[in-house]
Amino acid sequence: MRLHFFTIFMAICLACPAFGKTVEDLTTALVEKRSAVERLTEEVESAKRARREQQRAFTAQKAQIEAELQREGLRHSQLTDALERKRKLIEAAQESDAALLPVFESGVATLRTYIKGSLPFRQAERLSEVDVLERKLQDGLLTPRNALTRLWSLVEDEQQLTKESSLDRDVVTIDGEELMVDILRLGSVGLFFRTGDGRVGSVSRTADGWIAKRLESEDSLIQINQLFDAFKKQIRVGYFDVPNVLPRTEVAQ
Secondary structure (H helix, E strand, O other), rough: HHHHHHHHHHHHHHHHHHHHHHHHHHHHHHHHHHHHHHHHHHHHHHHHHHHHHHHHHHHHHHHHHHHHHHHHHHHHHHHHHHHHHHHHHHHHHHHHHHHHHHHHHHHHHHHHHHHHHOOOOOHHHHHHHHHHHHHHHHOOOOHHHHHHHHHHHHHHHHHHHHOEEEEEEEEEOOOOEEEEEEEEOOOEEEEEEEOOOOEEEEEEEEOOOEEEEEEEOOHHHHHHHHHOOOOOOOOOOOOOOOOOOOOOOHHHO
């Protein structure tokens, strides 16, 4: 009996170190697993919070988009109404402007005739502006009312030419030859020219139309050169002696 008890006691004693080691290992594993569970729990909670934040952001974005759609719908409705009102106004204007077509056509013809008979200063450009205006009306790019407004602007430009003197360059036909020369325009009365080789002359109205002629006298050469030099220096006010460019009939008056 004693021997049996001793044997059991010895077995327990021998097993104690292994048993203690096993308990320690189990405790360590349990602690690690508990930490892992806590970490995973925190990650799950963090993911839930992120999902809730994302859901709130999506909800706010959805509300913003819906509000924007409502505003765009209202704006579209307003634009549609404005377009319809504009269409009706255009139709009414077209009906009333139809009566202005003959006025425009008569004005264009008058202006074109005037330019062709006026001082030959950039005539091609001035006539081209009239042609472009007429073509825009024909192509439907302008209403008769707008075309008349622009036609009047061209008339005002022609009136302005009569009030101003300017220094410029233009093509002048001299002795049957077209030359690009310096010109000094005196309103719409006449102009003086100076070629690159120093020749000078004038363009003035005669019974046969506008004629360009060279001026070879010493006085004319001095007077025209002095006038060109003064204009180049921006001297526009003062007394200048210049050759006569007025028709004899106008001088006689």
